[in-house]
Amino acid sequence: MTKAFIVGHPIKHSRSPLIHGYWLKQLGISGSYERIDVTPVDFGNFLETFHERGFAGGNVTIPHKEAAFAGVARRTERAERLGAVNTLWVENGVLWGDNTDVLGFMANLDLSLGTGWEQDVDTALVLGAGGAARGIVAGLQDRPLERILVANRTLAKAQDLVGGLERHGTARLEVLAWEDLDRALPGSQLIVNTTSLGMAGQPPLTLDLARAPGRAIVTDIVYFPLRTPLLAAAEAHGLRTVDGLGMLLHQAAPGFERWFGVWPEVTPDLRAMIVADLEASR
Ligand code: ATR
Numbered sequence: 001m002t003k004a005f006i007v008g009h010p011i012k013h014s015r016s017p018l019i020h021g022y023w024l025k026q027l028g029i030s031g032s033y034e035r036i037d038v039t040p041v042d043f044g045n046f047l048e049t050f051h052e053r054g055f056a057g058g059n060v061t062i063p064h065k066e067a068a069f070a071g072v073a074r075r076t077e078r079a080e081r082l083g084a085v086n087t088l089w090v091e092n093g094v095l096w097g098d099n100t101d102v103l104g105f106m107a108n109l110d111l112s113l114g115t116g117w118e119q120d121v122d123t124a125l126v127l128g129a130g131g132a133a134r135g136i137v138a139g140l141q142d143r144p145l146e147r148i149l150v151a152n153r154t155l156a157k158a159q160d161l162v163g164g165l166e167r168h169g170t171a172r173l174e175v176l177a178w179e180d181l182d183r184a185l186p187g188s189q190l191i192v193n194t195t196s197l198g199m200a201g202q203p204p205l206t207l208d209l210a211r212a213p214g215r216a217i218v219t220d221i222v223y224f225p226l227r228t229p230l231l232a233a234a235e236a237h238g239l240r241t242v243d244g245l246g247m248l249l250h251q252a253a254p255g256f257e258r259w260f261g262v263w264p265e266v267t268p269d270l271r272a273m274i275v276a277d278l279e280a281s282r
Pocket of ligand 1: 128132153157203
């Protein structure tokens with residue numbers, strides 16, 4: 001039986017065990033995927049010993065993604081570019097790390113909007129400058145955009161993010177002061193929230209979406225609640241919206257394939273199960 005895990009601190013609220021458990025059952029694979037709570041002090045030891053303890057690998061979440069990056073022996077090019085690792089496995093005795101968050105974000109956009117959506121987008125506006133924003137900006141750099149604007153409450157963090165990513169592809173990277181957000185809306189055809197604003201218990205993200213172009217796409221990586229105040233406002237303005245759950249579902253697939261040997265499908269049934277679980281915990 002193959003065993004995998006998600007390691008983080010805290011880890012109680014992670015939906016990943018539900019996703020992987022669903023796939024194991026659907027595919028008739030004898031395996032397990034469990035939550036493991038490990039504090040930052042113990043994380044180094046966990047990395048060194050999980051394989052001996054019988055695990056094939058697993059996912060890494062907050063706050064260990066940078067420590068996992070530093071602690072693995074080999075990394076995929078994607079992980080290298082991002083400085084963060086969310087997927088671990090052992091190959092010929094060597095500990096590997098990958099980052100599948102970007103893949104999840106981009107797959108979610110491609111599948112929700114249809115490939116070629118970039119044709120309507122010259123400028124992407126990314127709100128926030130944490131780890132998630134960094135991955136998303138890197139993912140957008142692979143697409144033929146003209147400009148990626150990064151706006152953050154703390155401007156210095158946006159400057160660090162932009163300064164730390166190498167030029168890649170066609171898009172110019174620029175920072176934007178938080179106060180200038182609304183002014184940038186008319187020229188932004190893709191708007192991405194990566195901040196914690198709009199999450200249950202947090203204040204909403206309020207943008208003057210009346211100023212956004214009519215075909216603008218608004219997406220949120222917050223998925224609890226699924227329909228954030230930002231997405232609700234975008235819908236009210238007739239804009240196209242993509243919610244944050246797809247990213248979570250799609251980032252899980254590459255790890256599942258590494259550990260259990262089969263590429264799993266993100267089905268409407270899986271999505272419905274996670275939505276029901278989120279609803280039940282409201
Ligand atoms: P992650 O790595 O998951 O993206 P993070 O590093 O905690 O998480 O980033 C959270 C983001 O939400 C940051 O961009 C943060 O802005 P600051 O860098 O200024 O802290 C943003 N954020 C959190 N609360 C906010 C608020 N009330 N207004 C504006 N931005 C906020």
